[in-house]
Structures are given as structure tokens and as C-alpha cells.
Amino acid sequence: MSRIFTTSVASVYPLYVTKVERKGRTKAELDRVIEWLTGFDDTALRAHLAAGTTFEEFFAAAHLHPRSALITGVVCGVRVEEVEDPLMQQIRYLDKLVDELAKGRPMDKILRA
Template sequence: MAKSDTSHHDERIANMAFGSVLPHYISKIEKKGRTQEEMYSVIQWLTGYDKDQILAHAANKTNFRDFFDQCELNPNANLITGVICGYRVEEISNETTRQCRYLDKLIDELARGKKLERILRKPK
């Protein structure tokens, strides 16, 4: 059964630098034969940031709270469902934590070989 209470780490996630996690995303997807360009496409779909903006946030050590507060979250992001890190993403009440888990879920799907068209959700 997935957990839904993230309150014990919401603040830690919000204050974590996006740039400290990006290399882990890159490593994860490249080990599975996916490209950085695919990863940037996924992040752009979720946030609206282009590759240069993503890299600027990483270089500027933007925390996840500001990273998501400053973006135009994709209106279909709520179609991202499932369990990541033991949490059902659609049940996470803290907005920043849920958005971080959206991103984690998309990167995980990319690494697992899911087709890009399926990762970039469109309403039915």
C-alpha cells in the first residue's frame, strides 16, 4: 500500500537544489540507453522550461520550490498517476512535493523504456 503523508520531508524537498538532482536523472536515463535530449523534452513538457532555462536553474542552484513556482506546469500534469518512492503521486497533498514526484515519475518512465509519446500525457 502506498503512503500518502509526505509532511515529514516536504520542507527538505522544497529546499533541495534542482541542480543537485539533475545529474542523478541524467545518470539514470543514460544507464538505460535514453538520451539527455529525451530527458529535457520530458522536463520541458512538465514545466515549460526549455533546455537553456533548465540548465540555468541547475547552475543557479534554484530550489525545487522556486523551480516549480516559476514554471507553467503542464495542464495535463494531473494525468501523472502511480507510485514513486513509495508514494501515490495523485494523493500527495503538498503541491511542491507532488510536482517533484511528477518529475521523478516521468524520469522513471523514461528510464524504464516507455515511449515518449506515452510519457507526455494527453487527455483521453
């Protein structure tokens, strides 16, 4: 089992915020991307962050967007569409969306509109 599975989302979330804000995007945009992927609205996301939910628990409770399978590309040298473990793939989907947001990609493209 990968260590990231038992890492709390709350411990990584501030790093996501810093990454997107450093590139001129907002926390609200980040939260919108997370909501699109997981189905968690702001209240649910805050509850998971406050509870110290692990990535494993976070994605077990999530309702992934039907178009999440359209997320492709490379994160940390790994093609997200080729990741075998379903949980690791979901974590990589999130990483990829955060990367796209930080790189200034238009929101409609990030959300696979």
C-alpha cells in the same frame, strides 16, 4: 517543510541523467520531459541549473503542463495523485516521468499525448 524543497535542482539533475542514460535513454529525452512538465526550454533549464535554483523556486517559476494531472502511479511507495502538498506532488510528477523514461516507456505515453 521537506528537505527536498530546499535542495537545488542542479544537485539532483545529474542523478536523473545517470538513471536514464544507464537504461539507454538520452539527456536530450530527459530535458524534453522536463520541458513538457515545467515549460522551461533548454535555455531556461540551464539557467536554473547554473543558478542553483531550489525545487521550491524551480516549481514556483514553472508553468505546469495542463495534462500533468494525468500523471499517476507510485514513486517511492507513494501514489503521486494522492500527494496532498502541491509542491511535493510536482516533485513526484517529475520523479515519475524520469522513472517512466528510464523504464523505456514510449515518449508519446510519457508526455501524455
